[in-house]
Amino acid sequence: MSARAQFVGRRLLLAIPVLLAMSAFVFLMIHLVPGDPVRTMLGFRATPANVAKVRQQLGLNHSLFAQYAQWMGGIAHGDLGEDFISHTPVSTLLAQRLPVTVELTVLSMSLAIVIGVPLGVRAAATPGWVRKLTEGFVVAGIAIPDFWLGIMLVLLFAGIMHVLPPSGYVPFLQDPLLNLRYMALPVLTLAFGEAAYILRTTRGAMEQTLSTPFVLFARARGLSERSIVFRHTLRNAAVPIVTVIGIQFGVLLGGAIVIEYLFALPGIGRLIVTAINQRNYTVVQGGVLVVATLFILVTLFTDVIVGLVDPRVQEGQTA
Amino acid sequence: MSATPIAVSVVAPRRFAIDSGRRKTRIGVAILGMLVLIAIFAPLLAPHDPDAIESGRVLRGLGFSHPFGSDALGRDVLSRVIFAFRVSLSVAVGSVVVAFVVGIPLGLVAGYRGGWTDTVIMRPVDMLLALPALLLAIALIAIVGPGSLIALLSISVIYVPILARVIRSSTLVVTSQTFVEGARARGASSRRIAVRHVLPNAIGPTIVQASVLMGFALQIEAALSFLGLGAQPPTPSLGVMLADGRDVLTQAPWVEIFPGLAIAITVLAFNLIGDGLRERLDPRGVTR
Amino acid sequence: MTAILEIDRVDVRFQVGNTDVSAVSDVSLQISEGEIFGLVGESGCGKTTLALALIGLLPGTAEVQGAIRFQGRDLVGLPDDQMRGLRGDRISMVFQDPMTSLDPCFAVGDQVAETIRAHRPVDRRTARDRALQLLHDVGIPEAGRRYGDPPHHLSGGMRQRVVIATAVANEPALLLADEPTTALDVTIQSQVLDLLRELRRTHHTTILLITHDLGVVAQLCDRVGVMYAGQLVEVAPVEEIFRAPRHPYTQALLAALPTAAQKRGALRVIEGRVPDLSDPPPGCRFAPRCPHRMTECDRVPPIAAEAPDHLVACWLSEATQAAAGTSAAERSAGRSRGASA
Numbered sequence: 001m002s003a004r005a006q007f008v009g010r011r012l013l014l015a016i017p018v019l020l021a022m023s024a025f026v027f028l029m030i031h032l033v034p035g036d037p038v039r040t041m042l043g044f045r046a047t048p049a050n051v052a053k054v055r056q057q058l059g060l061n062h063s064l065f066a067q068y069a070q071w072m073g074g075i076a077h078g079d080l081g082e083d084f085i086s087h088t089p090v091s092t093l094l095a096q097r098l099p100v101t102v103e104l105t106v107l108s109m110s111l112a113i114v115i116g117v118p119l120g121v122r123a124a125a126t127p128g129w130v131r132k133l134t135e136g137f138v139v140a141g142i143a144i145p146d147f148w149l150g151i152m153l154v155l156l157f158a159g160i161m162h163v164l165p166p167s168g169y170v171p172f173l174q175d176p177l178l179n180l181r182y183m184a185l186p187v188l189t190l191a192f193g194e195a196a197y198i199l200r201t202t203r204g205a206m207e208q209t210l211s212t213p214f215v216l217f218a219r220a221r222g223l224s225e226r227s228i229v230f231r232h233t234l235r236n237a238a239v240p241i242v243t244v245i246g247i248q249f250g251v252l253l254g255g256a257i258v259i260e261y262l263f264a265l266p267g268i269g270r271l272i273v274t275a276i277n278q279r280n281y282t283v284v285q286g287g288v289l290v291v292a293t294l295f296i297l298v299t300l301f302t303d304v305i306v307g308l309v310d311p312r313v314q315e316g317q318t319a
Numbered sequence: 320m321s322a323t324p325i326a327v328s329v330v331a332p333r334r335f336a337i338d339s340g341r342r343k344t345r346i347g348v349a350i351l352g353m354l355v356l357i358a359i360f361a362p363l364l365a366p367h368d369p370d371a372i373e374s375g376r377v378l379r380g381l382g383f384s385h386p387f388g389s390d391a392l393g394r395d396v397l398s399r400v401i402f403a404f405r406v407s408l409s410v411a412v413g414s415v416v417v418a419f420v421v422g423i424p425l426g427l428v429a430g431y432r433g434g435w436t437d438t439v440i441m442r443p444v445d446m447l448l449a450l451p452a453l454l455l456a457i458a459l460i461a462i463v464g465p466g467s468l469i470a471l472l473s474i475s476v477i478y479v480p481i482l483a484r485v486i487r488s489s490t491l492v493v494t495s496q497t498f499v500e501g502a503r504a505r506g507a508s509s510r511r512i513a514v515r516h517v518l519p520n521a522i523g524p525t526i527v528q529a530s531v532l533m534g535f536a537l538q539i540e541a542a543l544s545f546l547g548l549g550a551q552p553p554t555p556s557l558g559v560m561l562a563d564g565r566d567v568l569t570q571a572p573w574v575e576i577f578p579g580l581a582i583a584i585t586v587l588a589f590n591l592i593g594d595g596l597r598e599r600l601d602p603r604g605v606t607r
Numbered sequence: 608m609t610a611i612l613e614i615d616r617v618d619v620r621f622q623v624g625n626t627d628v629s630a631v632s633d634v635s636l637q638i639s640e641g642e643i644f645g646l647v648g649e650s651g652c653g654k655t656t657l658a659l660a661l662i663g664l665l666p667g668t669a670e671v672q673g674a675i676r677f678q679g680r681d682l683v684g685l686p687d688d689q690m691r692g693l694r695g696d697r698i699s700m701v702f703q704d705p706m707t708s709l710d711p712c713f714a715v716g717d718q719v720a721e722t723i724r725a726h727r728p729v730d731r732r733t734a735r736d737r738a739l740q741l742l743h744d745v746g747i748p749e750a751g752r753r754y755g756d757p758p759h760h761l762s763g764g765m766r767q768r769v770v771i772a773t774a775v776a777n778e779p780a781l782l783l784a785d786e787p788t789t790a791l792d793v794t795i796q797s798q799v800l801d802l803l804r805e806l807r808r809t810h811h812t813t814i815l816l817i818t819h820d821l822g823v824v825a826q827l828c829d830r831v832g833v834m835y836a837g838q839l840v841e842v843a844p845v846e847e848i849f850r851a852p853r854h855p856y857t858q859a860l861l862a863a864l865p866t867a868a869q870k871r872g873a874l875r876v877i878e879g880r881v882p883d884l885s886d887p888p889p890g891c892r893f894a895p896r897c898p899h900r901m902t903e904c905d906r907v908p909p910i911a912a913e914a915p916d917h918l919v920a921c922w923l924s925e926a927t928q929a930a931a932g933t934s935a936a937e938r939s940a941g942r943s944r945g946a947s948a
Contacts, residue, residue: 018446018449021442021446022446022449022450025446139587139590140583142586142590143534143582143583143584143586143587143590144579144582144583144586145538145541145542145561145579145582145583145586147541147542147545147561148541148561148575148578148579148582148583149579151561151564151565151568151575151579152575152576152579154568155568155569155572155575159568159569160569212707213702213704213707213708214707214708214709214710214711216664216702217700217701217702217708217709217770217773218710219664219691219694220662220664220694220695220699220700220701220702220774221694221695221699221721221722221725221773221774222691222692222693222694222695222696222722222725222726223695223721223722223725224691224725227721227725232710232712232713235710235712235713236710236711236712251451251452254450254451254453254454257453257454257457257542257546258453258542258545258546261546269454272454273454273457273546276457276458276461277461284458288450288454291451291454292449292450295449295451296449309712310711310712
């Protein structure tokens with residue numbers, strides 16, 4: 001088995017116990033939440049008799065351990081349980097909501113990378129007005145709260161210029177152009193902050209690499225500036241850059257909750273938050289599990305890419 | 320001689336970095352100092368009572384009596400921002416302080432002892448890190464109920480793992496240095512070594528991280544209050560102001576603009592301090 | 608023998624914050640084609656700075672005055688793209704630490720081939736073959752197998768050989784070697800030195816060897832130049848330098864070498880410390896530590912020929928005194944240069 005395959009295999013195996021532990025952790029945390037979901041669900045019909053009956057039906061009287069085992073058993077069959085309130089299977093809910101969050105994440109990160117990386121490289125390699133400009137951009141991107149920026153953008157593009165809708169969502173497959181119009185402002189909002197972060201990381205990594213001895217030697221060999229910056233420096237600087245991009249991907253997948261709330265996007269983040277408020281256990285458990293799994297998978301994928309870029313990492317040496 | 324654009328300086332990169340770091344820290348501290356003073360002396364500085372409703376002065380633009388304008392209930396935006404800032408800043412700083420107090424011993428012990436202790440401490444910590452931060456905070460608030468204090472504690476929970484990891488890394492670096500071996504050889508007790516020798520040397524990066532985190536804590540507090548999970552009325556909060564501002568966004572944008580600016584400037588100040596400290600402590604970015 | 612390199616009154620100054628650091632002060636030197644010239648001095652004496660000035664790799668904060676003529680062409684002020692054409696092709700440099708000279712992400716063979724293709728219009732195949740040949744020539748066993756290895760698969764000595772292969776890939780006329788063996792252990796050291804000697808023999812490459820190790824100098828160099836605190840203090844053939852050093856600094860340096868014949872007890876050291884180059888002494892920079900210090904030493908002693916091949920910059924030397932007395936104009940030029948040095 002090739003070294004790379006071993007590397008990936010090993011990481012995947014390690015991921016399993018982490019996921020198991022995570023699911024137990026989440027399960028426990030949710031069940032510590034005070035407040036009876038059944039009462040919430042039944043609302044004004046919550047007589048003691050009804051409550052007891054429903055509790056029995058939902059298996060809530062069993063021990064926590066038994067409930068956990070039941071849940072885990074269900075997962076093995078792809079059954080994440082049911083939403084207490086609407087009785088929709090959790091997996092269906094997640095399947096509906098996940099694409100929205102994924103689309104938001106993918107579009108935002110792509111835009112952020114396209115802006116952040118080239119500017120970061122430029123700022124590191126050529127001092128001058130580019131660097132000053134990017135410094136300002138970085139400062140603004142990190143300090144400005146993203147949801148405030150979102151609101152400002154809504155003010156500008158929807159309130160004043162009337163070119164984009166302030167909120168709402170339409171699935172991509174239903175109407176691609178309209179979907180993109182709805183996504184434009186949320187994506188712009190998220191991309192601004194992410195681009196600043198990526199730019200800063202890129203610039204820092206590039207600057208650090210540009211001052212290493214092997215770059216000096218590359219210059220001493222008379223290699224062209226282009227070759228030095230893009231072929232050698234970027235490749236070596238890529239490790240922290242790719243790592244940060246990977247982390248941010250995972251973070252956004254976890255639900256850019258406030259942005260989803262602000263722009264009324266039916267994504268996972270909002271789903272989980274609403275479910276928490278409703279004490280809707282199964283939805284929260286399923287949702288967080290999916291989010292955590294995605295996060296771990298994204299991290300793994302990032303590590304693989306990093307291993308591709310820098311041969312030393314794969315062999316377990318320090319990069 | 321044409322200049323090649325390399326950062327290598329034969330003579331003194333250190334001096335450069337320390338000067339720039341010093342400047343940054345100074346500016347950051349200056350801004351933050353001013354903001355803190357504003358927060359402390361809020362009652363003296365605010366031109367109006369932040370809760371004073373005056374129906375005759377609704378949605379006024381920027382003017383002499385209302386430098387930041389007035390909102391839908393005729394309340395002075397400037398005064399509201401000042402008082403809300405006070406609350407938000409306290410929560411932000413408080414949360415990081417709590418995270419610091421809890422996280423430092425955890426990370427220090429994990430890094431110093433290593434082995435089994437390290438695993439036992441760091442595994443749950445790492446797991447906390449894998450959960451999305453805001454989600455975690457919201458979940459915790461859902462357990463106990465909304466409020467400023469809970470928001471503060473939830474944010475601490477998010478930041479304990481981060482600070483613990485930072486101090487653990489620097490502890491590992493410091494303990495591998497020979498002066499620690501020397502202390503051990505002299506028969507100093509573990510605790511003494513950890514506290515007197517390792518801690519002062521390892522704490523640098525953690526302080527840098529903590530100052531930057533205070534800025535982000537402010538943003539999280541604002542987000543939580545925006546969602547209605549943080550400060551509850553009548554306690555003012557920048558996040559709540561941001562939520563309220565949406566209702567009158569097109570008619571009176573200043574209600575939305577100024578609380579946001581307050582947050583941005585504060586985060587900027589914290590970042591300047593953090594970056595400046597980092598440049599002074601570690602000019603070549605070795606422990607980045 | 609033709610002088611392939613003429614360093615003519617070169618000054619290198621750095622701007623650090625608000626201070627001006629004088630790293631190289633009024634250095635003049637001529638190196639003949641095919642010779643191995645050793646430039647010695649302790650850390651910080653300016654030898655590396657001088658080499659970097661030669662190859663045009665000083666940072667932007669550096670200012671160079673004077674002329675550096677390579678094969679008749681002045682390198683100071685040469686536009687960067689022309690300088691880049693020379694680097695790796697006509698002039699090459701190897702650095703001290705082989706562990707960090709090569710790009711960790713690329714195969715060693717490819718890095719050699721890349722240097723070839725940067726200066727010659729050859730296709731990949733040809734470059735690869737040539738690179739393979741070079742790896743073999745520098746003594747890397749199983750060069751074919753090692754071609755595709757990343758640098759961290761090779762030992763320090765091997766890496767330095769690869770570095771040298773890269774540096775000589777295009778058969779440069781001048782090779783600057785900055786402490787090429789300092790980071791290696793002694794057995795490997797001598798192998799690398801043999802390699803350099805072989806290069807000079809087969810390709811007639813001129814080598815400027817920078818080192819603080821007098822043993823290396825004795826093994827390899829034809830002539831030696833001694834630098835102190837940015838000033839060139841003595842130049843002589845290698846046997847002369849060891850047999851009859853003229854400058855007090857060189858004398859002290861050689862005297863400080865521990866010998867088997869020495870009695871037990873304190874090592875002989877040179878009293879005092881290296882001057883701060885942002886505020887150097889006005890004249891001879893060794894004067895504060897010199898046992899023969901005189902009042903004249905507050906003026907920079909011009910370097911002059913004591914013997915046909917032996918140059919010294921010291922007021923103790925008659926040649927220097929004569930050179931100084933040559934013309935009042937030159938002297939006042941020297942004084943103003945010394946004052947601003």
